[in-house]
Each structure stands twice: as structure tokens, then as C-alpha cells.
Amino acid sequence: MALNESIQLGELPKTMKAIVLEKPNEQMQLSTAELALPQCDENEVLVKIEYVGLNPLDAQFAKAGFCKWQYPHTIGLDAVGIVVQANKGLFPSIGDRIMWHSSLAQQGVLSEYAKVPNYSVSVIPDGVPSSTAATLPCAGMSALIALNKIQISEGDTIFIEAGAGAVGQFAIQFAKQRGADVFTTASKHNHKLVKKLGADAVFDYHDKKLCENIRATLGPQGFDAVIDSIGGETTVRNIELMRFCGRIACLKTLPVLAPELMFRKAPNISIVSLGGAWLANSLCAQQHMSFMSKLLLENVADGKIIPPEQFIVDFNDVCISRALEKQISGNFTGKQIVKLQ
Template identity: 70%
Template sequence: MPSTDVLHEYTVPLTMRAIVLPEPNEQINLADVELPVPECADNELLIKVEYVGLNPVDGQFAKSGFCKWQYPHILGLDAVGVVVKASKGIFPNVGERVMWHASVGDQGVLSEYTKVPNYAVSVLPAGLNPAVAAILPCAGMAALISLDKLSISEGDTILIEGGAGAVGQFAIQYAKQRGADVFATASKRNHKLVKQLGADMVFDYNDKKLCEKIRRELGPQGFDAVIDTIGGESTARNIELMRFCGKIACLNPLPCFDQELMYRRAPNISVVSLGGAWLANSLCAQQRLSFMGNLLLEGACNGDIKTPTLTAVEFNAQAVSDALNKQLAGGFTGKQVVHVAP
């Protein structure tokens, strides 16, 4: 019988199940392992993980690796769980259910237990499904940061690329709440969904006459702002569709820009990086993750924000590998959630 530590009403084992990436690989081959339960510093919470929300970035890094990782590496960034250990006087208290976006540079959250600084979590409101809360951080926070960087306000025109993706779904709704006129791109089969979320106009991103059709609806002035969730060649195209000195928030690596385009459009380019809050060791930025988490939880709880459709994923290496590969294959509009523990 393994020895245990008794903490309040919780019994915490010495070891835990986890899903790890043995090394980066194109197939996203993962492994089920047994690891020690992490030790916490004074300002850290020990959390029993309940749900983990999967994101495309999880699959991308599983293939390419990340410069800060040592292997084997526990995957996963978005989670909900219950605090089972906290130093005296630290909030949230033991027994609280919390949501957070974890540091990309540290071990992830696809494990039965994990640790996180207390100032980076958000406490779930009563009545909110914890599985729903687990899908909010990465996509929801990226959407909120993008809109803040663009300073979206009433009457602005904004183009949201990938409107049916999770970031796009949140961005459309929050942009409408701020009074913007929202244009979005999506595959034709997802136009109904994107319009139901509040987009004023939706365009098929596979349409060879996309720019021509956008200009016909928008007029000659160009967009005030763009949220570019796609990257690559579409980034330059989107800048072409913006007004002079318009703003663009980019969620993927920037391409090499044609200097004539830069000179003619003089765009204000912002890079959106949730992981930067951790990698820059910015306490203020990490606390802001908590504030945004509170906003997302409130919106989901009171129905102001519609969340993407959930798909349950089993807590084992093969199921998570299959789920991540499915996300990267494209065309997936919902969110996948791993049920780690009841």
C-alpha cells in the first residue's frame, strides 16, 4: 500500500498518471507514464486535475518540440481542477475549483495532479460545467488580447479570419459586444454557425474572388482592424484589405512582407502570445490571464458567450494523440476536452 500525505480532507498520493511526449515526432506518438506528484513552492497551488482542454498549439508543439522543454514532457495548457494543497493564507483555498492557462515553458497539465501559481488562476462560478470552463482559456484569452491590442470600439469594421475556429468564435462575439461591424471568413459549411454567433458578413476563404467580394461589401475604405488566425500568405492579403494605418493582430508567425505593401498601408502589426506572459516572467501579464479568465467564466456562466461544441476525449495517450491529429487536420470547429478525473 503506497504511503500518502493527508492534506485537510484530501489524500494526495506520491505518484500520478500522466501523458507525455517522449520526444517531438510528426505522428504525435505519446506515452502513458507514472510520475511523482509535483512539489509546490509557497505561492503555488497543488491541483487535482479534472478536465484538460486541447488546443492546436498542443499538437503543433508535439510535432516540432519547444525550446524550453525537456523530455519526456507533459502536454496540455488549459485545465480545470480542484485545489488540494495551498499554503496558509493563500487564495484560492483548498476545495476551490479553478481554471487556468499554464506556462508553455513548464510541464503541462495532462496529469492527475499539477501545480500553478495562485495569482494565475480563476475560481469557477457555481453552476458552470467544469468541462466547458476547460475550453475557455487559450482561445478565449487569445480573442480578448487581440481585441484589446486592436482597441476595437463601436463602429469599427473588423475582419476575423477563421471565424468558425475557437478563437474566431470568441472574437466574433466579443467584437459585437464592443459595437464593431464584424466580417469573417469560414468554409461554406460553417457560414450558418458564424452568422449565428453575430457576424454581419461571412465569406468563403476558398473563394478565388474573396478580395473582390469583400471590397464590394465593405466599400473602398478598407477594414479598421483584422484578427489574423491563419498566418502565411493570408497575412499580406489582409493588410492589403485594411485602411491606411489599420491594425492587425497576428496569432501565427509573421511572413516576409513586401516593402511596397508596408509603405503603402503602414499597418500597425501586433503579435498575440499567451505564452509570452510566462516566458517573459511578467507577473502583471500572468495576473492578467486570471482577470481574463474571470471575464470568460462570467460570460459563459450567464450565457452572454456561446462556447464551442465539446467533444470528450479519454485520458490515455492514444486517445489524446488521435484528438490532436484530428485538430491539426483542419475543419474542426469544436473543442476537445480530456476528462482526467471525476
């Protein structure tokens, strides 16, 4: 899939099509714009985008905006594409197919071309389709960070909220790789899916007796660890389900936690912030994103991890706006992928 390595800047177009947010709005209405081609710094590569994976964050920020953005802003965080410009000796090279999760503070990747620091990307193995790779970055890396923060190891009991969501699917599989006993929640029609991924026990999150049923299955000791992707009162409930000094990784902002609960459970609370690697200007954390991407790609290539089901979205503002509505509603299982090429 490599391009001709003789591609030079002069052979590239001067402008490109991009999907932009003119201003935050409840309807998540987007526009199509013609923008100048990005100009790369010394350690950046220019990429011709093939696919962009959509995430709940994209919908959240289309509604509310983000403090670092100037408008109009190109949205999109997860990208797959082919390097078309790179300084001599820089890795990856022209023609390489790469995957990455981009900076939340910079312009997004829903455009025909995008630039990215070379040290934050991973080259995609030949056996992994570009559309599959686009399902991996945000959800897969968030799951890995969460598991690392709560130090999952063999014999641990872990409770993973929303197991049929993209983060949940990756977390279940990687937790099983580490030898954990996995408990999760999902709608009844997704129980078969999460069991296939390795969940040992699955509970219907609509069940009014959810906590009672979990305790009846788990026993009185409580979970060693929790991955909480829901937030709010669910976080409070999950801390109640943990053992004393249990570990919880939260993907959402913490709610107000009662002092009595904190004293009684003494939880070890971690916050998962994939975008923080960019917002904190942490070169080490940005390089670590490349390592995690490589791990995800290798596991998919080797058949050790099953990626979420893909739903292809056309590269136009109306279709992408509708897709973002689905991200908010949560009434689907899998990953929506925008196809540009």
C-alpha cells in the same frame, strides 16, 4: 463540488499518471507515464485535474518540440480542476474549482495532478460546468488580447479570419459586444454558426474571388482592424484589405512583408503571444491572465458568450494522439476536451 477542506499532503498519492511526449515526432505519438506528485512552492496550489482543453499549439509542439522542454515532457496547457493543497490563507482555497492557462516553459497539465501559481488562476462560478470552462482559456484569452491590441470600439469594421475556429468564435462575440461590424470567413457549412454568434457578413474562404467579394460588400475604405489566425500569405492579403494605418493582430509568425506594402498601408501590427506572459517572467501579465479568465467565466455564466461545442477525449495516450491529429487537420469545429475524472 468542493472537496473536504481537511485534505492534507499525507493523504495524497505519491505518484500520478501523466501523458508525456518522449521526444517530438511527426506522428505525435505519446506515452503514459507514472510521475512523482508535483511539489508546490509557497505561492503555488496543487490541483486535481478534471479536464484539459486541447489546442493547435499542443499538436504543433508534439511534432516539433519546444526549446524550453526537457523530455519526457507532459503536454497540455488549458486546465480545470479542484485545489487539493494550498498554504493557509492562500487564495484560491482547498476545494475551489479553478481554471487556468499554464506555462509553456514548464510541465503541462495532462496529468492527474498539477501545480500552478495562485495569482494566475480563476475560480469557476457554480453555474459553469468544468468541461465548458476547459474550452475557454487559450482561445478565449487569445481573442481578448487580440481585440485589446487592435483597440476595437463601437463602429469599427473588423475582419476575423477563421470565424468558426475557437479563437474566431470568441472574437466575433466580444467584437459585437464592443459595437463593431464583424466580417469573417468560414466553410459554407459553418456560415449559420458564425452568423448566430453575431457575424454581420460571412465569406467562404475557398472562394477564389474572396477579396473581390469582400470589397464589394465592405466598400473601398478597407477594414479598420483584422484578427489574423492563419499567417503566411493570408497575412499579406489581410493587410491589403485594411485601410491606411489599419490595425492587425497576428496569432502566427509574420511572413516577409514587402517594403512597398508597408509604405502604402502603414499597418499597425501586433503579435498575440499568450505564452509570452510566462516566457517573459512577467508577473503583471500572468496576473492579467487571471483577470481575463474571470471575464470569460462571467460572460459564459451570464449567457453573454456561447462557448465552442465540446468533444470529449479519453485520458489515454492513443486517444489524445488521435485528437492532436484532428487539431492539425482542422476538419472540425469546436474544442476537444480530455476528461480525467
